[in-house]
Amino acid sequence: MTTAFISHADCSLHNMGPEHPESPLRLLAIRKVLERTGLMQDLAEYSAIPASTLQIEQAHSRQHRTGLERQQPEEGIFHADDDTALCPDTLNAATLAAGASIQATDLVLSGASQNAFCSIRPPGHHAEQNLAMGFCFYNNVAIGALHALQQPSVQRVAIVDFDVHHGNGTVDIFKDRPEVLVCSTFQHPYYPERYQDIQRDNILNCPLPAYSKPALFRHALEDRWLPALQTHKPDIIFISAGFDAHAEDPMADLELTEEDYRWATELLTDVARQCCNGRIVSVLEGGYNPVALGFSVQAHLEVLAGC
Numbered sequence: 001m002t003t004a005f006i007s008h009a010d011c012s013l014h015n016m017g018p019e020h021p022e023s024p025l026r027l028l029a030i031r032k033v034l035e036r037t038g039l040m041q042d043l044a045e046y047s048a049i050p051a052s053t054l055q056i057e058q059a060h061s062r063q064h065r066t067g068l069e070r071q072q073p074e075e076g077i078f079h080a081d082d083d084t085a086l087c088p089d090t091l092n093a094a095t096l097a098a099g100a101s102i103q104a105t106d107l108v109l110s111g112a113s114q115n116a117f118c119s120i121r122p123p124g125h126h127a128e129q130n131l132a133m134g135f136c137f138y139n140n141v142a143i144g145a146l147h148a149l150q151q152p153s154v155q156r157v158a159i160v161d162f163d164v165h166h167g168n169g170t171v172d173i174f175k176d177r178p179e180v181l182v183c184s185t186f187q188h189p190y191y192p193e194r195y196q197d198i199q200r201d202n203i204l205n206c207p208l209p210a211y212s213k214p215a216l217f218r219h220a221l222e223d224r225w226l227p228a229l230q231t232h233k234p235d236i237i238f239i240s241a242g243f244d245a246h247a248e249d250p251m252a253d254l255e256l257t258e259e260d261y262r263w264a265t266e267l268l269t270d271v272a273r274q275c276c277n278g279r280i281v282s283v284l285e286g287g288y289n290p291v292a293l294g295f296s297v298q299a300h301l302e303v304l305a306g307c
Contacts, residue, residue: 003305004107004116005040006100007031008048011121013089017077020085021251021288022122022135030119030284033294034301042305044113048100048120051143056098058146059139059173064130068094068137080132094122094137101144101238104281108236109151115269115280115304117241119297123285125167125240126192134165134192141240141283142173145180148236148281155179158234160225161186162217162264163242163285164252168194170240171203178202181232183225185217187245187252204228210253214260217245221267229271235279237272242285243296249289258292258299265303280304 012024034040056065071078072086079085097120104116124141126134141159148154158181159174161167166186172195174180181202188196188207196205206220229237243261245254272278282304287293301307 002044002113003042003301004046004104004113005043005119005301006046006048006104006116007119008096008100010089010096011048011093014093014122015087015089016085016135025290026287026293027119027121029290029294030297033298037298039298039301039305039307042307043301046103046107048096048118049103050095051098051102051138055102055143055147056095056138059129059142060127061130064132068132084132084135084137090122090137096120097122097124097140098138098143101140101281101283102147104283105144105148105236108279108281109148109153114278116282117301117304118281118283120284123242124283125161125163125170125242125285126165127169128172136169139169139173141238142170144281144283145238149179154235156232156234157181157236157238158183158229158232159238159240160268161240161242161285162245163240164245164249164254165191165242165286166194166196166205167240168192171195171198175200175203181228181234183228185220187254190252208254212254214256217254217256217260218263221264226267226271229275233275235276237268237276237280239268239280239282240285241282241300243287243293246287246289246292246296248292249287251286251288258296261296262299262303265300269303
C-alpha cells in the first residue's frame with residue numbers, strides 16, 4: 001500500500017501578484033524538500049485530473065461557478081475581494097485542485113493507495129457555497145468529501161482542519177449534513193470571523209488564542225477531536241492540511257513546529273486505522289513561509305507514508 005502524491009504544474013500558473021503570500025513558490029518549496037530528502041521516491045506520484053462542472057456543483061451553486069468564470073480576466077488580475085484575485089489561469093488551477101481531491105478519494109477508496117496528499121493550489125477551505133474568499137475559489141476538501149459520500153462504501157465522513165484560519169467554507173457547506181463531522185483548530189479572534197460560534201452537533205470548533213503553545217493545540221486534538229472521531233466512526237477522513245500555524249509563518253500568531261504536525265498526523269492515522277482501515281485524504285490549505293511549509297509537509301508525509 002502506498003501514499004499517493006497528487007499535484008499538477010498548472011497549479012503554479014495561478015498568480016495573484018508578486019507580493020501575494022499565496023504564491024506559486026509554495027508548491028515549488030514542497031517539491032524541493034521532498035526531492036532533496038528522498039521522500040518523493042517513497043510516494044506514488046499522480047498528475048491531477050480536473051474536476052467536472054457537475055462535481056464542482058456538488059459543493060457550490062451554479063451561480064458561484066459561472067460568476068467566477070465571468071470574473072476571470074483575459075489578462076492581468078481581477079480582485080474578487082481585497083485578498084482574493086483571479087488571473088487568466090486561476091480557474092484552470094482551481095479545477096485541477098478540486099479534481100486532485102476527487103482523484104485522491106478514488107485512489108484511497110479503491111485500495112490503490114492507503115492514503116493521499118494533494119499538493120495543490122489555490123487552497124479551498126474558505127470557499128463557501130456561494131462565495132470566494134481568503135485566497136479560495138472552490139472548496140477542494142468539500143468537493144472530495146461529497147464525492148466520497150456518493151460511493152456505496154461511504155456513509156459517514158470526517159473533515160479535520162488544523163489550518164491557522166477557521167475553515168468557514170467547509171462549515172458553510174456541511175453545517176446541515178450530520179453525516180459529515182467537521183473538526184477545526186484555529187486562531188481566534190482572527191480572520192475570517194465567520195461560523196466560529198455556530199452550534200451544530202457535527203461541527204466541532206476549537207478556537208485557540210494568539211501565541212498559544214503547542215500543548216494547547218495537542219490538548220484540543222486529544223481531548224476533543226479524538227472522542228468525536230471515535231464516536232462518529234467515519235468511513236474516510238479528510239484533512240484540510242494548512243501549515244500556517246507554524247511559529248515561523250508570517251500570517252498568524254500560533255507557535256507550532258514540524259514536530260507538532262508530525263504528532264497530529266500520527267494521532268489521525270491511528271484513529272483512521274481504528275475507524276476506516278487507515279483511509280485518509282489530505283489536501284493542502286495554508287502555509288506561507290516556504291521553508292517552514294516544505295519541512296512541515298515532509299513531517300506530515302513521513303507519517304502518512306510510514307517512513
